[in-house]
Amino acid sequence: MTKKRTGVFVCHCGNNIAATVDVTKVKDAMANEEGVVFSQDYVYMCSDPGQNSVIDAIKDNNLDNVVISCCSPNLHEKTFRDNAKMAGLNSFTCEIANIREQCAWVHKDKDEATAKAIKISRSAVRRAGRDQALEPIAVPVTRKALVIGGGIAGIQAALDIANAGVEVILVEKLATIGGHMLQLSETFPTLDCSQCILSPKMVEVSRHPKIKLMTYSEVQEVSGSVGNFKVKILKKPTYVDPELCKICDDCASVCPVVVPNEHDLGLTARRAIHIPFAQAIPASYTLDESACLGLNPVRCGKCKDACDVGAINYDMQPQTITEEVGAIVVATGFDLYAQEHMNEMGGGKVEDVLDGLQFERLCSASGATKGHVLRPSDRTVPKEVVFIQCVGSRDPAQHCAYCSKICCMYTAKHARLYKHHVPDGRAYVFYIDIRSGGKGYEEFVQRAMEDDGTIYLRGRVSKLYRKNGKVRVLGTDTLTGQNVEIDADMVVLALAMEPSKGTGEIAKTLKIGRDKDGFLAESHPKLKPVESVTAGIFLAGCAQAPKDIPETVAQAGAAASKVIGLLSQPTLSHAPTVARVRNSHCSGCEMCVTACPYNAIHLEHGKAVVNEVLCEGCGSCSATCLRAAIEVKNATALQIHEMIEACLA
C-alpha cells in the first residue's frame, strides 16, 4: 500500500485568523507532519484564487487528500469538497480544520492560539489520511406521498401535492375529514364562516383523481426510508358501503342507541349509526362498533332492516392495506388540554364552564343550539360571560410551559361573537398578555375591546365554582391590584393546545422525534421547520406546534412543496458516511440493533447488516458494539484514536 499524500491549506481569513494564529507556523508545522507533501497558506482560501490554488495543488502534487485549516465546516466544507472533486479527488477525502471559530476568534494569546491551531490541523491531517473515498448512495424514489391527518393541514398538503401530479394517500382516523377547523363557527380576524371555506376543499379532496382518501383508517406500521417507505394502513370497518349509502338517515332514525356526539363535543347526541355532520366527506354513514348493540341481526339489526339500498353489512372486516410511498406528511393536529387537569377551573365538573371548541359549537349555525348562544344547563341566554385565557398554557409549574399562540385571538373572537349574538350581554376576558401578532390581528382585538365593549381584565383566575345557579369566578385584576368576583352565567376557558391523542404512537411508528411538550420535533427550529428529524417525513399544522389556520395552511404548502421537490428527482442521494460492519468481528449480539435510533440494522445469518439508506451515521452502534465490529465510515475508531494522539502530541 503506497503512502497517502496529504496537502494542507492554511487560511488567514484576512486578519480573522492571522491576527491571533501565526499561520506561517501552522503551515510549517503541517509540512513536517508525516504524510504531508504540500503545505501552504493564503490570505483568503475561499476566494477564487484561493480555491484555484487548492485545485492546482491537488493536481500538481498528486494529492490523495486535503486539509483546509480555515473557518467552521458549516461554512466552507462544501466549497472545498467541491474543489477537491473538481481536481479529481473524492470529495470525502477533504477535511476541514476549524481554526477560526474554535481557535482564532476565542483566544488572544498568539502563541497559545497557534499551538492549538497546530493541534486542530494535525488532528484533521490524521483524519484525512484515513479517509476513504465515498460515493453518495443513490436511492430510487417511489412517486407517491402519504398524508396523515385530514384536518386543514392534511387537506391542504394533499391538495398541493396532488395538484403537482403526484399521487397522494390521505389517511384520516375519523369517519370524515375536516378536523377541528370544521368545528369552528367563524374564523379570526375576518369572521368568515369556517365551514364555508373548508367544505369546498373537502369536496375537492374527495373528487381529486390523484388523491386516495382513506377515512376511518390508521397508519399501523412504517418501514423503509426516504424515497421508499412501506406503510401498513388499517382500515376499520364502517359497516356501511359508502357507494350505496344514500345518506337518507333511515338507519339512524331506527337506531336505539344514543351516545354523545363528538363533533359537538358532547353538547348533542347521536346514534350508534350516524354521519358526523351533514357535509361529511366521504358522504356516508358509519356504524360505531363500540356503541352498537352487537352487529348482529339477532341482537338488534334495526338499521340493516331500515336500509332500503342494502348498504349496511355487519360482516365487514378490518382491512390492512400496504402502500409504498416516497414521502410522508404528518398533520395529526391538536387536542385541547383536558378540563379535568384544571382543578382551579373546576376540573370539568362545573356546569356552564365550556372549553373553546364547545363555545364554537354553541355559536355555530350547525351546532347544538342552531347558532343561538344558550347556556347548556338551562338553555337560557347568558348575560354575563367570562372568558379566561392561558388556561393550562404558560404554566411550567403545573401544566404546559408553552404559549398556545391562538387563544388570545380566538378569545377575542369568542367575545365578539358572543356580543354579536347577545348585544346586551357582558363579556369579560381574563388575560396575562395579549399576543396579537399577525395581519389584522391587533386591530381585531382592539375592535373586541372598543367596538364590542369587551372588558379585558389583566390577571389570573384563582378559582371558580357554582353558586346560586351561576358560576362564581374569583380573580385578580393586576392592573388595579383589586380582587375581582364575577357571578357569570357562563365561563369559556381558552385551554392550552396539546398534540392530539395518538401523536406519541404515530411518532413512534414513524420514528420521528417529539419535543419536550410532545409536539413533533422539526429537524431545525429555524432552517428546517417543516422537516422532521427523519428524512422524507415532513410536518404540517398543530402536530408540530400550536398555530393558527393561515400558518397551518402555509406550513402545509411548504411541506407539500418539500414533498414535490423530493419526489421530482428520479433518485435520491444519501450521505455515504454510514455504518459498516466487520463481519469477522460481529457476533450477532444485536446490541447495535437495539441501540440504532433508525432501525437501520438487522441480522442476517447471525451478522449485523446495515441498511445504508436508513443509516444516518450517528455512530451509536459503534460506541455500543463491544467488539469493534461496526463503525461509521470516515469517523472510525482508528481515525479518532489518531486524532486523540494528534491533540495530545
Place this chain on the structure above:
Amino acid sequence: MEKILGKTKIDDWVAALSDHPQEVGRGCKAAEAATTTHWQVSAPVLEDGIWSYQSGSGSVQLEHSNTTQPPKGFSFPQREVFFSFEQIKGEPPKLTQKLPQATRHAVFGVRPCDGCGAVRMDKVFSDHVADTYYTARRSNVAYVGLACNQPQGINCFCLSVGGSPVSSDGMDVLMTDLGDRYFVAAVTDTGKALMAAGNSVFSEPTAADRKQLQQTHAEAIAQPQRAINNLDAAPAKLKASFDSPLWEELARACIGCGVCTFLCPTCHCFDINDENTSATPIKGNRVRTWDNCQFPDFTMHTSGHNPRESLGSRLRQRVSHKFQYFHENFGMPQCTGCGRCITECSVGIDIVNVVNKVAEHAG
C-alpha cells in the same frame, strides 16, 4: 565456603550486602563495579495473599512457601526496551540503545526448582547466542537459594525431572534451614563474595551441623512427591504422540490463558513490538515482552493460517517443549517440577498427569 547463620542474624547479612560497596559481580568489569555500591536484596514477601519477591523491606524472613512468580523476571523482565527510535521527516531514523541499568540483585529464598529454572534460562539465552539484554541483567543477579525441607505444595515433582529439593543448581548460595539457624554454602564465586560481605555474621559449621545438614537433606529427598512415571522415555513417547487425539481431550477444559507459562520458571518466549509515542516526528521504543504459546495469536502467520490453532495443539507444544524439544537441544527436560502450572491452572490441567497419560497412551 560453608558457614552457619543464626536465623536472627539474617538481617545483618542483608544489611551488610545492602551497604557494602560491591566489587564483584558475575562477569562485571571493574569500571562498572566502581559505580555500583551495593546489592539490592529481594526476598519473598506475603502480600495480597501471594508470595512474591520484593526488595527494600530490610527484613528478610524465609518462612515462605514458593513464590507465585518465579524469579526469572530479574534477568528476563516481562518488558525490556531494546532501543528508542526517532525519525524526523526526511531524515534517517535515530536509534538509541537502552541497556539495562547495572543494578545488582541478590535474590533470597530461591527454591531449588527455580534455581534449576535459571540454569535452563541461561542455556537458552547464552548457550548458542548471548542475548545482550538477558546477559547484562543476569550478570548482576545472584541467587541465594533455600532448600525445601518439605515439599512446597501438593504439586511438587522436582525429583522426577532430575532435580532435588536440596539442589544447588543455578544457585550462588544455598541455604538450608536447620531449625534455629541456616547452613549456608557458597556455590559460586559470586556466592563466596556475598558471604564474604557478611563476614562476621556467620560462624563456622560444626560436625554436628554438617551431620544435621546431611540428615535434613536426606529427609527432604525422602518426602513423597508427585511423579512423572518415566522421564527418560518421555521424549520418545511425546514424539510418537504428536498426532495423538489425546491432546485435544486433555485440553478440553483449557481456557487458553497465559497463567501456566507466565508463571513457569523456564518459559522464555517473547514478542517484539514497536510502541509509538509520537506520530510526528515518529518516536517510540522497540520493546520485548513475554509471549505465550497458549495465546491464540502465537504462531499466527501473516496469511491468517495458524498451525497451532487448537487448544490441544497448544498444550502439546507446551508439554513437548518441556519434555521433548528442550531435551533434544540441551539434553535435559526444561521442566523443573515446581508445580506452579498445576496449582495455578484454574481448570485442573496437570502437566504430570498429561505426560503420564500421553506416555501411557503411546504404549
Place this chain on the structure above:
Amino acid sequence: MSHSQAEVTQAEASGEFEPRIVAFLCKWCSSAGSDLAGVSRMQYPSNATPITVPCSGSVSPMYILSAFKKGADGVLVSGCHIGDCHYIEGNFLARRKIHLVKELLGFVGIEPDRFRMSWVSAAEGAKYSNVIKDFVEDLKPLGPQNKMKADRS
C-alpha cells in the same frame, strides 16, 4: 523551527501548569455551540482541543480511556441537550454509558474533575465558553494527570 518548539507557549514557558484537554463535541449541537462562541468572540482558555464526532452517542468509552492514557489531563464529552439529539436518542445512550465511565474513573481514584460531560446546544456559545473556563480552572489545582498516562520511556 520544528513544530514542537512552536508549541511551547508562553504560559508553559513560564512554568504554570496548563492542563491539556481533549473535547469530544457532537457535530450538531456542541461543535456548533463552540462555533457560536467563536462568532460571538467569547474568550476562553486554549487548553481544550476539540474533536468533532457525529454524536455524543458515538463516543466510545475507549476514546475516553485512550485520551487519558495518551496523557490528557482532562476529557470533555459534550452533546445536545436531552430531547434535542439530532439523531433522536444518541445522547440518551451517551448519558448512560458516560455515567458508567465517570463512576468507574472515580471508583479507581481518578479525580472526578478530570472527566466531564456537558450538554451544549448550538445556541449556547456562552455556555461552551464557560464549560471550558470552569474545566480549566478545576483542572489547574490537580496538576498533571499521571495515573493513566502511559510512561513510554
Place this chain on the structure above:
Amino acid sequence: MINIQDMRDTARGLLTKKEVRAVIGYRRSTNGMLAEPVVITDPAQADELIWDPTCFHNLSLYLVEDRKFLTHVRKTADAPIAIVAKGCDARSIVVLMQEHYFERKDVYIIGMSCEGSGVLDERKLAAKGIRATDAAFDGDDFVFATAQGEQRIAAREVMADRCLECREPFPKEHNAVLGENKTGRELNAPFTALHRFEELDAGARWKFWEHQFERCIRCFACRSVCPMCYCEECVVDSISFPVTGQTSAEEKANRVRWIERSATRPENMTYHMTRVLHLAGRCIDCNECERVCPVNIPLRLLNNKMEREAREEFGYEPGASIGGPSLTASFLDTDPGKFIR
C-alpha cells in the same frame, strides 16, 4: 440437599436417550481436592460427575467454546448440549442467549440450587491452614477430608464472598433442577465488600488500585475464563486479531492499538477498565476472573461497582431476561443526568 446420584442419573438419562449430545459438568481433578470441568458424551461417564463446594467454575464458558467449535467446523448441532449450572451460571447463560450467542433450544440446563449455601473460596481455606483432599456440602457446613481426619467448618466462614452476597442462588432458568429453592438466606447483604471498599477516600482508593494495576501480569486468565469475553478479537489489545485468508492488508494495518502489550500500569489499567465497562450489564458475578487471577487482583470490586450502578441507577439486573435489551444499548428517560453540566 442434593443427592449427587440424582445429577448423575439425570446426565445419564439425557445421554442414553440421546436428548443431548454432551453434558458439561464437574469431575474430580488430579490437582488435590479441586473439581475440574469435564464434557462427557458417554452415559457410562456420568458416574464421574461430582457436586461439591469446589465446583466454582462457571461452565457456561464451555457453551461458548462449543459454539465457537461448531462455527469453526461449520456444523450445526443435532441435539442440545446439557450443562450443570448454579444460579450464577444460569444467569450467565441467560446473558449469552440475550446476546444471541446461542438459542434457548440449544441448551439443556441442569440447574443446581446452591440451597442457600455457595462455593468455597480456596484462599479463605488456605488462610485457615487447612490442606484438604476432599470437600463436601453438608447443610450449613462444608466438610473437608484432611490428613488429620474430617474437618467440619461453617460454610459461611470459607464461602466465596460472591456467594455470601448472592441474591439469586437458585437457577431460575433451567430445564431440570436439583435442590431446594432456599430463599431468605441470612448471609451478607449484596455489595457488602463493595460498600466496605467505598468507605475509603479517593486518595486511598487510588493507592489501592495503583498497586493492583501495577501487579497485573497480563496473563489474560480473567478474560480467558470469562464466558462474556467471547469476542474473536479483544478490542483492547492486538493479541488475538482474527486474521483469516480474507483479512486485507489494510485491515491488518488499521488495527487500533488501544493498549500495548507491555504489562505496565497504564496499559494494565486501560485493559481492566475497558473490560469492566464491556462487562457492565453482562457480568453476573460468577467472579471467575478474580478466582483465576494468579496474583489476586480484586477484580470483583470493579465488576460489582458496575453491577450496582446498573441496578441502582438504571434498574438493570444482568441475566434477568433473555428478551430484554442490553444495558448499554438501551436507556430510560429517567436515567440520571445530574453529573452533566
